[in-house]
Amino acid sequence: MSECSFFSPPVSVFDYSILIIFLIAMFTVSVGGYWSGVPDEDAGGRSLSDSGNSEKKQSDKNVSFTVFTVLIFVAVCCVMLVLLYFFYKYLVYVVIAIFCLASALALYNCLSALVTKITVGRCRFTFRTKVIEVRLLFLATFCIALAVIWAVFRNEERWVWILQNILGIAFCINFIKTLKMPNFKLCVLLLILLLIYDVFFVFITPFFTKNGQSIMIEVAAGPSSDEKTGGDILEVPADTPAPQEKLPVVIRVPRLMNSAQTQCTVMFSLLGFGDMIVPGLLIAYCRRFDVRIDSRIYFISCTLAYAVGMVIAFTVLILTKMGQPALLYLVPFTIITSTVIAWRRGEIKMFWKGSSYEVLESSRKPLLQDDEPPGVISE
DSSP states (O other): OOOOOOOOOOOOSSOTHHHHHHHHHHHHHHHHHHHHTHHHHHTTSOOSSSOSHHHHHTTTTOEEOOHHHHHHHHHHHHHHHHHHHHSHHHHHHHHHHHHHHHHHHHHHHHHHHHHTTOOSOOOEEEETTEEEEHHHHHHHHHHHHHHHHHHHTTTOTTTHHHHHHHHHHHHHHHHHHHEEOSSHHHHHHHHHHHHHHHHIIIIIGGGTSTTSOOHHHHHHHOTTOGGGSOSOOOOOOSSOOOOOOOOSOEEEEEOOSOOTTTTTSOOEEEEETHHHHHHHHHHHHHHHHHHHHTOOHHHHHHHHHHHHHHHHHHHHHHHHOSOOOTHHHHHHHHHHHHHHHHHHTTOHHHHHHTHHHHHHHHHHHHHHHHTSOTTOOOO
16 A cells, blocks of 8 residues: 655745735835825925915825715725626726726826936927927836736736736825825724725625625635635646636735745735725825924824834734734724824824814914904004
């Protein structure tokens, strides 16, 4: 009687791909948040959002949230996720097309801001009364080509994840620096609503789906994807399956740990764009508030709170071996930290109302002057 045994490499306790994702997330929210405050800093920190003459010049490039747009944004997220769950094989191509266009534009916006700082090579030509810089034309071609290459080779697992991450980082940075929250009140509203959305679709929806999987993980990793599992089960299909289309809305890094599955196929650790964009909007608001009061405490504190939240989220992920809604840890840490800092500094009212506080304070001054008793001359 003969025996046959298979070699199984020792399984590492820590997957270093998580460290890479952590560094990518920190880079994205830090750069996007800091960049958001650059226009206000150039304007001398006179205002926080769309008030004042300097902000009117930026109105075409930046978009501010309102209560209505926050509610619409969250509602659209819920509807899109449900539609993707039921009509994934059709809508995935729509999302891929949108990602190509949006990421190419975002990459151009990010790189053009750096290219225009270079004082050499400013060759220009006129086309239909419009002056075009040659270097920006080449840059636009490069960004479009990068998105097209990703679209063509998007199912090539060995290397195309690098392109997806580059495009995804540019998309998130551009989103964070462009969409501006006018006050802390709207930041809290948006983050709490999206926290409820994240927890519901990760932890609650498994009770309603037929296969017991959460809608969020099903959509993010793709139907019947091995990236949803902990990598402990190895299945060898009889035939080579066709490449499974996946939504390009996540940062993907190959797992750097030994297991039976990683020896045969490429497994990935994932982080959704929303886990960077949503807290990043609050970090960006803290950065602009710092510019207004000539400080750095809010931006640094909120960024560090984001880092602590990410570490805890990854720790829970390793211990439970289950996909975690990162916003469950990121939202409380960033909101509580920002609130405590504002309360300890005696700026909670100003921090909560943002630009509207500035408008109210400026409109109150002439009223106080009018209420002065007769015979008193204001200086």
